[in-house]
Amino acid sequence: MEYYEDIEVGDVTEHGSRTVTKAEIVEFATQYDPQSFHVDEEAAAESPYGGLIASGWHTASLCMRMLVDSVLGERAGMGALGVDELRWYRPVRPGDTLSIETEVLEKRPSESDPSRGHVRSRVTGYNQDGEEVISWVGLGLVARREAGE
Template structure:
């Protein structure tokens, strides 16, 4: 989507994508090797009663869904960061997740007329329509 196509209040959807045990383990071993992400036997007896995926894997998959559904052909070039990020429920092997991104605001920078700014709320749901992650992101667009 181009910057001009974003509208305040619009909701961008990406359908369910699977989260496999193998990708959870591979991601965690490389980037977040905490025992509840990588040690299946120990995780069975832990707080979560089983292996859970890294929240960073969930965020990475959400980013991919945002690119696939909105940013892939846009003028987006950067983000100054997130305002908030909450992991509400764990994602488990065999779950599927989907993205709903709601555009909260859209504007052209007051100091740079070639810079578009979109603030949007991303909600990631599992296959049971339970909210697992919520975050507020800002994306910047090159309007040259």
């Protein structure tokens, strides 16, 4: 288990990859973001994107899943206080393979709760060509070790 004390500012970690399918793009968008360029191939072809693209929220969700499956599943995480600087740089299309990396930007002990610390990290998602598709800065809460552990 990784605790607050194990995390170092400047740490950069890569977190797997995932290929996005047309079916999941349409399924997610149909339920949560039913804009035509996410759900209708013909309309998407006529859009400025020239074809079907994933919702940015879907892209963020896919990246979050990769984080949970890698680092967050092994971290003494206590949730998060929010996300800053969320950006979508380029569309994610069917067949794209996403990968992500995190960089620890800052950490500090909690002033209100000595059992946890705050960790600011930049999450960046890339497509198979190494192009940025998404990024955000998250403020995570991580448990501190008990005295004597």
